[in-house]
Amino acid sequence: MEKIIKPVNLSLWKIKSSTWVAVIVSLLVGSLAGLFAVVFRVMIGWSSKGYTATASSLFHFLPGNTWKIFIPALAGLVVGPLVYFFAREAKGHGVPEVMESVALKGGKMRMRVIFIKAIASASSIGSGASVGREGPIVQMGSGIGSIVARFFKMRKEKVRTCVACGAAAGIAATFNAPIAGVIFALEVILGQFGSSAFILIVISAVTASVVAQIFVGDIPAFVVHGYSLNHPLELIFYAFLGVLSAIVAYLFIKVLYKSEDLIDRWKIIPDWFKPVIGGVVIGAIGLLFPQVLGVGYETMETIFREEMLLGTLIALVFIKILATSITLGSGHSGGVFAPSLFMGAALGGAFGLIIQALFPTIAGSPGAYAIIGMGALVAGTTQAPITAVLIIFEMTRDYHIILPLMIAVVFSTLISSILSEETIYTIKLLRRGIKLKAGKDINIMKQIKVKDVMTKSVEVCSQDTKVGKVIDMMHHSKHNGFPVLNERTEIVGIITLQDIREAPVEGIMDQFVSNLMSDKLIVTYPEDTLEDVFHKFSQYDIGHLPVVIDEQSKQIAGLITRSDIVKAYDKQLFVKDEIIKKATS
Numbered sequence: 001m002e003k004i005i006k007p008v009n010l011s012l013w014k015i016k017s018s019t020w021v022a023v024i025v026s027l028l029v030g031s032l033a034g035l036f037a038v039v040f041r042v043m044i045g046w047s048s049k050g051y052t053a054t055a056s057s058l059f060h061f062l063p064g065n066t067w068k069i070f071i072p073a074l075a076g077l078v079v080g081p082l083v084y085f086f087a088r089e090a091k092g093h094g095v096p097e098v099m100e101s102v103a104l105k106g107g108k109m110r111m112r113v114i115f116i117k118a119i120a121s122a123s124s125i126g127s128g129a130s131v132g133r134e135g136p137i138v139q140m141g142s143g144i145g146s147i148v149a150r151f152f153k154m155r156k157e158k159v160r161t162c163v164a165c166g167a168a169a170g171i172a173a174t175f176n177a178p179i180a181g182v183i184f185a186l187e188v189i190l191g192q193f194g195s196s197a198f199i200l201i202v203i204s205a206v207t208a209s210v211v212a213q214i215f216v217g218d219i220p221a222f223v224v225h226g227y228s229l230n231h232p233l234e235l236i237f238y239a240f241l242g243v244l245s246a247i248v249a250y251l252f253i254k255v256l257y258k259s260e261d262l263i264d265r266w267k268i269i270p271d272w273f274k275p276v277i278g279g280v281v282i283g284a285i286g287l288l289f290p291q292v293l294g295v296g297y298e299t300m301e302t303i304f305r306e307e308m309l310l311g312t313l314i315a316l317v318f319i320k321i322l323a324t325s326i327t328l329g330s331g332h333s334g335g336v337f338a339p340s341l342f343m344g345a346a347l348g349g350a351f352g353l354i355i356q357a358l359f360p361t362i363a364g365s366p367g368a369y370a371i372i373g374m375g376a377l378v379a380g381t382t383q384a385p386i387t388a389v390l391i392i393f394e395m396t397r398d399y400h401i402i403l404p405l406m407i408a409v410v411f412s413t414l415i416s417s418i419l420s421e422e423t424i425y426t427i428k429l430l431r432r433g434i435k436l437k438a439g440k441d442i443n444i445m446k447q448i449k450v451k452d453v454m455t456k457s458v459e460v461c462s463q464d465t466k467v468g469k470v471i472d473m474m475h476h477s478k479h480n481g482f483p484v485l486n487e488r489t490e491i492v493g494i495i496t497l498q499d500i501r502e503a504p505v506e507g508i509m510d511q512f513v514s515n516l517m518s519d520k521l522i523v524t525y526p527e528d529t530l531e532d533v534f535h536k537f538s539q540y541d542i543g544h545l546p547v548v549i550d551e552q553s554k555q556i557a558g559l560i561t562r563s564d565i566v567k568a569y570d571k572q573l574f575v576k577d578e579i580i581k582k583a584t585s
Contacts, residue, residue: 022158026165026200029148030207033141033169037208038215040118040137047126048294051075069283072332075127076275079120079332084272087116092328093131093336094121094139096428098167098189101146107159109146113139120333124275128293129282130323131334133174138335141170142189145204161197164189168201169208175221176212177394178205184387188425221395222301227371228400230364237355237362238404241348241369242376242411248347249340249380249412250419252321253427256336259329271331278330285323291316292323296342300374303349304367313350317343336424340381341374348373371401376408380416381424385409450533451526453568454547454558460485461513463492468509470495483546483556484517490554491546493517523548526557530565537562 051071058074059067083090089097090113101109121136145166149159164185171181182198182205190197229235263274285292291299299316302308308316324339351373352366371392379388388409393402422430460483461470474480474497481496495517500508503516524533524545533545547558 021152022154022161022200023203025148025152025154025158025162026203027207029141029145029162029165030169030172030204031211032144032148033137033166033204034173034208034211036114036118036140036144037137037170037173037212040122040133040140041216043118043122044126044133047075047122048128049126051123051127065287069280069287072124072127072129072279072282072286072327073276074279075123075129076273076277076279076330076332078123080272080275082116082120083331083333087113089113090117090120090139090333091331092428093135093334093425095135095188095335096425098139098142098163099191099425100429101142102160102163102189106156107146107149107161107163109143109163111143111147114143114147117143117333121335124327124332124334125294127279128286129279129327129332129334130292130294130296130320130339131327131332131336132295132338132341133335134171134337135335136333137170137174138167138184138189141166141168141173141208145169160190161200164197165201165204168205171391172205173208173212175391175395176209176216176218177221177391178202178209180387180391180394181205181208183390184384187384187387188382220397221297222304222371225304225365225367227365227368227398229403231362233362234364235404235407237351237359238369238372238408239411241351241373242379242408243415244351245344245347245373245376245408246380246412246415246419248317248321248343249377249416249424252324252340252343253381253420253424255321256325256328256424257427257431259325263326263329263331275331278326278332281326281330282323285319285326289316289319289323292320292342295338296320297338300342300345300370303345303370306349306353306366308349310350310353313346313353316346317350320346336381337378340378340424344374344377345370346373347377368401368404371396371398372404372408375405376412379409379412383413383416383423385413388413446529446531448530448568449526450524450528450530450547450560451557453530453564454526454560455564456558458483458546458556458559460556461495462486463512463514463517465513466509467500467503467511467513467516470513471500471509479544479559479561481544483559484513485556489556491521491523491548491556492554493519493521494546521546524560525550530568533560533565537565 051074055067055071055074059070101107117136117139124131142163145162149162167189168181168185171184172178182201185201320339320343349366349370352369355363356366375388375392379385389405392405459477462485481494483491484493484495486492495513499516522540524547544559544561546556547560549555549557
């Protein structure tokens with residue numbers, strides 16, 4: 001008896017041991033990311049004081065406040081060379097680089113990126129460049145997750161999960177929004193939801209949030225009045241605000257990447273110097289519209305208090321698009337989340353003023369429309385509706401806005417997905433030839449055909465096989481389901497362990513397979529791609545597909561499983577990575 005029990009206990013211990021290691025790593029990632037988020041805030045404050053004092057000293061001879069034009073340009077002198085020569089992944093908003101790391105590199109990220117991103121982004125944000133904190137802290141937190149996981153020699157899948165843990169921790173610590181951080185990591189970074197990943201990500205997000213609260217307190221990102229739905233008909237107005245937000249989000253994405261293309265064509269100017277030129281332009285815009293400089297939280301709270309005119313609000317939407325596009329297009333470092341919040345607040349505030357003037361007995365406060373506009377525009381740029389709803393709720397802690405927020409976010413996501421399949425994050429990857437679906441590069445999956453990876457020697461059974469025989473086959477096989485053939489060796493159904501479990505127990509061993517099998521056939525063909533198979537797996541929630549010769553024939557050619565796809569995908573990734581290394585070496 002002892003000999004039988006002892007291996008079982010040892011196996012259980014190994015499972016528990018690996019689980020506890022993962023939990024400890026997620027705690028460590030959350031703690032470090034939370035600390036880094038706090039340090040990053042301090043760095044932004046130092047940067048702001050340092051660049052302002054330097055510009056004031058160097059350009060004090062200029063009339064009025066025109067010396068302020070050169071504050072972002074001075075930051076560009078630091079950001080440009082730092083990013084160009086030491087870590088080009090630190091350029092821009094950072095989230096696409098994390099998504100690429102998870103999808104193509106097994107979660108591997110370089111340690112230097114954490115520190116280069118911190119210095120570059122703190123310089124850009126502190127100097128007034130029109131970007132936010134969330135992209136940098138997501139990239140830095142993810143980098144911490146990657147390094148810690150690899151230090152503990154975790155498996156590739158766990159490394160990916162730890163990268164997502166770092167991203168969630170960064171969002172949680174930056175916005176004091178642990179729930180939104182978790183959903184962002186699952187919805188945007190991993191592109192899928194899973195229970196094992198969810199547990200570890202929650203631990204990291206909660207830990208980071210607690211660490212940040214120790215230093216900065218437990219306060220919401222925005223202090224707002226208690227808004228409520230004034231009239232049920234207001235939901236129509238909020239739905240229309242969602243539509244407008246999607247259109248503005250689409251415009252923002254187009255202008256952002258168009259600016260990047262135009263500035264990339266300036267071959268006469270070295271890439272490392274372009275942030276300086278961009279900085280001068282941003283500084284000039286800031287002289288006329290200082291509200292668009294930096295993260296912009298103070299301006300957003302001014303909008304909530306309804307202290308801005310309609311014309312100013314409308315102008316700020318488009319000026320912010322321009323300022324952020326020039327900032328990132330020229331090579332500065334920072335996030336697009338805060339600019340999206342800013343545009344949404346300005347758009348919602350303007351829309352609220354118009355609706356209040358037209359329908360004074362129905363419309364509520366314009367401040368409420370500004371808050372809802374933030375969530376709707378974030379949903380439009382990211383097409384991540386759950387994240388958008390939760391982050392606005394956690395940033396304001398006002399439950400009364402949930403109904404209009406959900407309506408606006410859903411309509412924004414719907415219209416945005418119609419206007420473009422890509423988000424503000426995935427379009428950057430698409431421009432590099434990477435198209436993600438559920439965290440996988442489906443461009444790679446389009447290149448591989450079923451016939452190249454399918455298992456050709458297939459275990460099958462006939463219609464008149466007894467169920468007892470099938471159970472014995474399953475006992476000696478790695479599969480828990482077999483194709484069923486007729487006397488002409490044509491596939492007529494599938495028999496699975498689930499089919500057997502759901503059948504009456506009495507006399508089951510002597511039942512024929514034809515009585516229990518599923519005859520609703522879902523098949524694939526040798527010339528199909530792995531992308532086609534992937535869609536079928538997702539649509540029908542299955543783990544394997546019979547491969548038949550063609551659409552006319554029911555002759556079986558092989559079998560393809562999820563593990564076949566994963567192996568082929570990883571192999572092709574390795575080949576692609578080697579090609580890139582040779583091209584860049």
